[in-house]
Amino acid sequence: MATSRATVVPMKVAQMKAAQVPKPGADFEIVERGIPEPGAGQVRIKVQACGVCHSDVLTKEGAWPGIQYPRVPGHEVAGIVDEVGAEVSAWKKGQRVGVGWHGGQDNTCRECRRGDFRNCRNLKVCGISYDGGYQQYMVAPVEALAAIPESLSDVDAAPLLCAGITTYNALRHSGALPGDLVAVQGIGGLGHLGIQFANKFGYKVAAIGRGPENAALAKKLGASVYIDSQATKAAEELQKLGGARVVLATAPNSKAMSELIDGLGPNGTLMVVGATLDPIEVTPLQLINGSKRIQGWASGTPTDSEDTLRFAELSGVRPMIEAYPLEKAAEAYARMMSGKAQFRVVLTM
Numbered sequence: 001m002a003t004s005r006a007t008v009v010p011m012k013v014a015q016m017k018a019a020q021v022p023k024p025g026a027d028f029e030i031v032e033r034g035i036p037e038p039g040a041g042q043v044r045i046k047v048q049a050c051g052v053c054h055s056d057v058l059t060k061e062g063a064w065p066g067i068q069y070p071r072v073p074g075h076e077v078a079g080i081v082d083e084v085g086a087e088v089s090a091w092k093k094g095q096r097v098g099v100g101w102h103g104g105q106d107n108t109c110r111e112c113r114r115g116d117f118r119n120c121r122n123l124k125v126c127g128i129s130y131d132g133g134y135q136q137y138m139v140a141p142v143e144a145l146a147a148i149p150e151s152l153s154d155v156d157a158a159p160l161l162c163a164g165i166t167t168y169n170a171l172r173h174s175g176a177l178p179g180d181l182v183a184v185q186g187i188g189g190l191g192h193l194g195i196q197f198a199n200k201f202g203y204k205v206a207a208i209g210r211g212p213e214n215a216a217l218a219k220k221l222g223a224s225v226y227i228d229s230q231a232t233k234a235a236e237e238l239q240k241l242g243g244a245r246v247v248l249a250t251a252p253n254s255k256a257m258s259e260l261i262d263g264l265g266p267n268g269t270l271m272v273v274g275a276t277l278d279p280i281e282v283t284p285l286q287l288i289n290g291s292k293r294i295q296g297w298a299s300g301t302p303t304d305s306e307d308t309l310r311f312a313e314l315s316g317v318r319p320m321i322e323a324y325p326l327e328k329a330a331e332a333y334a335r336m337m338s339g340k341a342q343f344r345v346v347l348t349m
């Protein structure tokens with residue numbers, strides 16, 4: 001067999017930057033990686049912006065079972081379809097898309113067969129099950145894609161894909177009707193959006209924060225009442241207003257949540273979206289009197305994301321953000337973890 005002695009020139013794979021977590025608990029590292037190719041049923045997204053969510057701690061610290069490392073976090077992704085894989089017909093190159101927490105369902109489990117994709121038993125999570133948005137390009141299955149309306153900027157759309165959809169979806173499924181008293185506990189990444197959505201839904205909004213410093217901002221965001229939980233007993237203040245139909249609990253503080261159960265009115269619901277591992281404490285009698293309930297809510301599907309984005313476009317609800325370049329992912333993450341960000345931290349590529 002004849003062999004040529006021609007020099008082999010290695011194929012140069014186009015490179016991109018990514019902020020990856022090399023192993024659980026390790027610091028972020030900025031690395032060069034080959035730009036990934038989309039497989040069947042997937043698209044490649046040129047990431048424009050990615051929000052930094054507190055749940056990224058699951059990837060950073062390895063607190064979610066089965067994560068393979070190195071892993072790129074990020075589930076508040078706004079970008080442009082850059083390439084489509086085989087068998088993709090509904091999404092086109094150049095289209096603006098987002099990816100949130102819901103990173104794809106299996107379409108075969110009992111919940112999926114019922115159309116309850118949000119509760120898929122084998123739900124994939126962007127930035128946990130596969131590499132997320134802390135990078136210049138990422139690949140996502142079409143089940144994870146939400147279309148972004150033209151009038152929303154990338155940095156505004158990104159936080160709406162987790163913090164936004166979570167508060168919007170929890171409120172619209174909470175049973176509160178226009179005119180009802182709805183309290184929003186916590187004025188942070190979730191809460192500052194929750195107050196705006198609650199106001200635009202036509203609720204009477206009571207914002208509950210710690211200390212007087214957020215009172216003016218809460219009112220500007222649409223609260224008609226501000227309750228300082230350090231200066232007063234928030235539950236009693238809510239009862240003076242007739243009791244809340246819903247308390248949207250956004251700050252991950254189980255003790256503060258427990259104290260608000262007595263602020264609910266008849267048929268009231270404590271709607272829990274702030275994720276924490278400590279128990280909420282409640283006696284059966286607290287729930288029995290007035291038929292009260294405690295409910296949790298997780299994010300939503302990409303079509304819920306599209307509803308959130310369209311409603312934000314329609315109503316003017318926007319996140320307040322602090323933007324950092326991708327290279328400063330570690331600093332951006334530390335800022336989010338400090339709890340001092342006003343209010344969502346967003347990486348730009």
Ligand SMILES: [Zn+2]
Binds near residue numbers: 054056075101162
């Ligand atoms: Zn999130």
Ligand SMILES: [Zn+2]
Binds near residue numbers: 105112122
């Ligand atoms: Zn499923």
